[in-house]
Amino acid sequence: MNLDKSQALFDRAQRIIPGGVNSPVRAFRSVGGVPRFIASAKGCRVTDVDGNEYIDYVGSWGPMILGHADERVVAAAAEALQRGSSYGAPTELEVRMAQRVVECFPSIELVRMVNSGTEAVMSAVRVARAYTGRDKIIKFDGCWHGHADGLLVKAGSTGLQYGVPDSAGVPASYAEHTLVARYNDLDSVEALVAENEGQVAAIVVEPVAGNMGVVPPVPGFLQGLRGLATEAEAVLILDEVITGFRIALGGAQEVYGVQADLTTLGKIIGGGFPVGAYGGKREIMERVSPLGPAVQAGTLSGNPVAMSAGLATLQALREPGLYAALEAKSKTLADGIGEAARQAGVPLTCNRVGSMMTGFFTDQPITNADDLASCDKDRYARFFHLMLDRGIAFAPSYCEAAFVSTAHGDADIEATISAARDILPKL
């Protein structure tokens, strides 16, 4: 596989962009090798600058549920662009987007559009603090909520502890307001709530974890969090930046029958443009300026091109049977790779919810971040590169999600399984 142009661009990029990339995981640090610089994408395929084509399961890390350059989305964005790209004034598109969100998520009465998932969660936390008059938040080890200061804390594998920042540049005096619990472990949350009685503003969680690889909530976990938050008078923030419109139109809240106080959205809702949203109960969201004292603003928030692409995406997702078909296809893929691994004698734990999945190279169940220690990262790196050489792109890290889109055809799924069948025995 010729990578000359990607290599040349990566060399150039590294001289003028930190690590050569605008988001760290793109640099292939955990698998090694040359990141592919992408020239174009269509349907389930991406093409790099050297002309190599890949069946893509990265999907821009979640947004591309309809595949790349879906004609309906392209047309809507192009049409919007003709009418001007930003006004800094309200538009009908924003009202229609809010309407669509409110229809899909019964727990959302008021919703605000922002420019990224990071901004959505950061803002939701601020509003929760404004509403409760408290400072502390509880998050979970292994859950990613974007790069806002107070959320860059996960406590590593040492179990429960007070917040220690993962990132340089986050003041410890700020991170200490972040308490870290273990995913799928209600007792760990209950203990933190009890130790910090009357001080917890919010419990924030990915209802299906997607950023330590896919880790589904065990039965009762989300309901338990709902109960604990209500009891503690804390705001339950369900971060549905990945799961919203991915596992159902109404996200994890629809699938698991749980209601958030505040919900954060992103990725799919922007149809591939930079968008996030946060919303929830009227009395909480009324704390947001100009109604209330919690300040949050954005020059490009509710951008008309992004709203148009997002609306076209959400409209397309309303097609009856779409999620069932996506589920069936994803199951075929997960089952196929699982069977190939069994035949090859390679231990593989496949976690999947709808069209998001991760195959972990381990014989252990993966239910929280501690469990990741059992995964064979080097084996994943070998798998990743051999698949990439065969024209199939999974995420360049052993604990990330793979995303199936409506544009993946049965033949693409079969080709992927068949490549895995060849490659797994060589690992």
Ligand SMILES: *Cc1c(COP(=O)(O)O)cnc(C)c1O
């Ligand atoms: C991607 C992601 C974010 C951050 O969104 P950005 O648009 O990358 O800022 C937040 N929460 C979750 C659950 C995510 O997956």
